[in-house]
Amino acid sequence: MRETKLKILQYITGIALFFFVGTHLIISHLGSEEVTEWTSVADRAANSGWLVFYIILLLFGLYHGIHGLRTIILEALPRLSVKSLDFTLVIIGLAIFGYALYIPVSAF
Amino acid sequence: MEIVHDVVILGSGIAGLRAAIEAARVGNNDLDIAIVSRVQLMRSHSVCAEGGTAAVLHPEEGDSLELHAWDTVRGSDFLADQDVVKLFVGKCPEEIVQLDHWGIPWSRRPDGRISQRAFGGHSFDRATFAEDKTGFFEMHTLYDTLQKYDRVTRYDECYVTSILIDNGAFAGLTVWDLTSGEFFFIKGKALVIATGGACRMFGFTTYSLTATGDGLAMAYRSGIPLKDMEFVQFHPTGLIPNGILITEGARGEGGYLRNNKDERFMEKYAPSKMETAPRDIVSRSEMTEIMEGRGFTREDGLDYVHIDLRHLGADKINERLPLIREVAIKFAFIDPIEQPIPVRPAAHYFMGGIHTDIDGATPVSGIWAAGEAACISLHGANRLGSNSTAECLVWGKISGEKAALYAKAQKSLPPTPQQIVDDEEKRIFEHIGHGNGSEDLFALRLELQRTMDHNVAVFRNGTDMETALSKIRELRDRLKHVKVTDNSRIYNTNLMSLVETINLIDLAEVIVVGGKARTESRGAHSRKDYTERDDVNWLKHTLVYYNPDGEPHLDYIPANITMWKPVERKY
């Protein structure tokens, strides 16, 4: 049951995001000004723990968001073929993921 | 346009759906089956049936097939054909189990077995029920089950205007598809008529607005005789003001009938059975109370008595009679947990119908009839509550099976009587409803209903019926002046009302003609001028034949007495 499995993933990623994004937001938006300073940003990017944190956040966020987007598109444009929609969304997702991964890796 | 099917089921009530399933099952993918209904299939009147379906399920507790048969025969005032009754009681239990296998939510006993309740005229609690929506659940269980058969084509909202017979055999139906506006011919080898009753000729009735007896009228006009039409059942508890049924189950569960002195007046009329006496007796008792001034009066003439459920308590009412409570609150602003419900007798059931033999076959080959539209002579002069849905199931199955077998054996299709089809289309769209407009359709229909309510109701007499007959004939003439303002073919309910009214008037005539001739009181036909039952002259069925150029033609056949000779009927 494909759709069910995809949806279970969305639930799991949703719950995970609750913590990941929460942490991320608290650090970067509610915390002190320093966190957004170059040094601290670069520090975190160099720390492999934080790197894993961000990669997971990225993966989960992308999956969750894009699956959500897919649902909405399926509903709004029901005549669209599910196959080609899935294909397009996976490509877009991979592209964003690749781009996002490339930044910290090459910047530091 | 012409469409061909092997078996055509006309009507989608409990009888029609059951017949369709059986035909599909027997057909086993070889037969092409059509089910035609003037409403969307699951909207048929049968959804209104509330109280229960009779069957002997608990022989270990004292019930028996013979007892069910005896109750039915006695209830019918001995007019029922007893071989039919015997077949019937034997088949009922199977149908209950069959529905159980198809998923109906029968109400259960604590041990998980199907539960049953008391019903009028039955000596054992044998009305199998699903809350107080038995008919509703049966309909939807059957409808759902029908979904699994691939070779069934449904014709929702297709109004059939005539049944065509060619050379003494079924030829086809002319159909007006309300949603597309098309008029076409469905040709078939076999037909099952399951079009239900015609109580809408009465104003105060428990029936759906769509129960206008079209099938009866069409069969009658095509030459098939109608049997025992003078027997119209009045249900003792129609809700004031609009006749919605308060199920007999309400009395079966222990409800009391009370007059304006707060007396349980049934003590006087049926001391042993009290409220659960057969319907004809309870209705007469109520009317007697009302006529003798012990009812409650209303300005609009709908005088009433009370049915009191308060002593049953909220839990029992909510569990066993939830629909009754909902209906009473919605439509009469009365919560039966706190107040008694105002009721009076309401036109409820046609014991008569299309003349058939024990298999549901009509005199015309290729045509069967089942359910309320048929008169297999199970109910005689008075039907027992809960026997009718059982009848629909039993003969739905039998007729569906027989029709399918017949269609299988039949190699060729009948020829198309194109001329007649064209004439019928002209009649519907160009002929009727093109009067000068001096008469109003709805006013005429109201007059018909008033006439029937006043003159052909619970108590009858010769002069009243004479008045009714001349009124009916007058209405038939005046109907010619009606002008239908709506001239679209799509969902033209104005024209449809006219066709219905024409049908109702024909049937009203049949009822009154048969009733006038029957100079006795038997079951639901209770005459003030002939108060006794007359087994010497009248232990026989009335047959009424259509006569296009004058009075309907009357004929009689004897009732089939195979078990019990008539005795006095006392409860």
Place this chain on the structure above:
Amino acid sequence: MTTNATSGENRHLPNRLGIKGWIWGGNYTIERYLYTLHRITGLGLLLYITLHLVMNGFRLGGAESWTDLMSFFSGPGFKFGEYLVMAAFIIHALNGGRLILQHLGYTLGKPKPPVYPYVDSLRRRRPILWIMLFIIAALAIYVLVEFVT
């Protein structure tokens, strides 16, 4: 079972509400409009994440351009935008938590034969919704205060 041979697709006048039915479909109560809110916040967050990542691309330009960007983003307009994102997150997260629970049938109760007048399980469990909305409001206010000070 097949439908009437004379009927066909699109024979009648279409009457689908369309996307405007998401926003206003009639006199319904709160859940039907939370449906839309969850949707909007979800899409908003997705849009934000995408922009956020593009923005992160400035890291490629080194410390200089990053600091420039950060100061560019500290204007009041952007501050407000950031607050909206936070608010959207709070709404989406809490409502999403409720949805996960309820989609899996938790907190809704068991089916039971309806007793007139009918109340469905969502309305029977309305308090859950009020509590959720209350927490959302409280968090949103807290974050607002944090932002302003």
Place this chain on the structure above:
Amino acid sequence: MQDLTFRVQRYLPGKDSKPYMQEFTVPMRQGLTVLDGLIYIKENLDNTLSFRSSCRMGICGSCGMLINNFPMLACHTPVEELNTDTITVKSLPNFPIIRDLVADLDPLFEKHRSIDPYIVMAETGDLNKLTAQFLQSGEELQSYLQFAYCVKCGLCMAACPTVSTDEFFLGPQPLCQGYRYCTDRRDTGAKQRFEKADSGHGVWLCHLAGACSEACPKGVDPALAIQLLKRAMVFDSLRLRKKPEPATPAQPIAESKPKIEVPEFTVKQ
């Protein structure tokens, strides 16, 4: 009593290109339902008005309409309940209009059929072998009884925001009926219905808007059924779902009471 103003949607195919509203004045009386009002209009003011009705007691499901912007059964709605004397009546949204207030519900019936809404018995095979009734405890009955109340009126489909855009979405009524049969112990076809509800336009497009349950006139609570269906499907795909036991047929029981006496036959057999 005051007169009522009925604003009624009119549309005659072939003549009108789109629906318009027409006003009628209907005299009020106690207990008047919206359906009574429409019948009054039809019989006295404008014979050409078309609408469906049959049972007039809220059980057949014919008369679903959009009344004052909420889907309701016309016969089941006393005017007193609406607390206003202007009544706007339109055909059910999300269904094509046939004429005036008559909506085309065929899409609903086809979707309903597509979810296999009947008892499937895999093990015993032949449903038609009438051995014995099945036992069913009160709890088992309650697990689906509420959902069996559905009159197939389509009000829930008119209310659901997903149906308002997605013509392929199965929708609340069919999904609810799918679950109704899955949870019935006599049935063994849950798996096949799960597969059908699992499509891109299946159960996962329900986002718990709850409007279906709000609109349902019979207290069916399709929203609850759909969530329970989701739960069953999630558990099933994680292999956590308990395999339901097949229904047990009732065993015959010993005679406990003497036969009630029946009069002797008086006709020779």
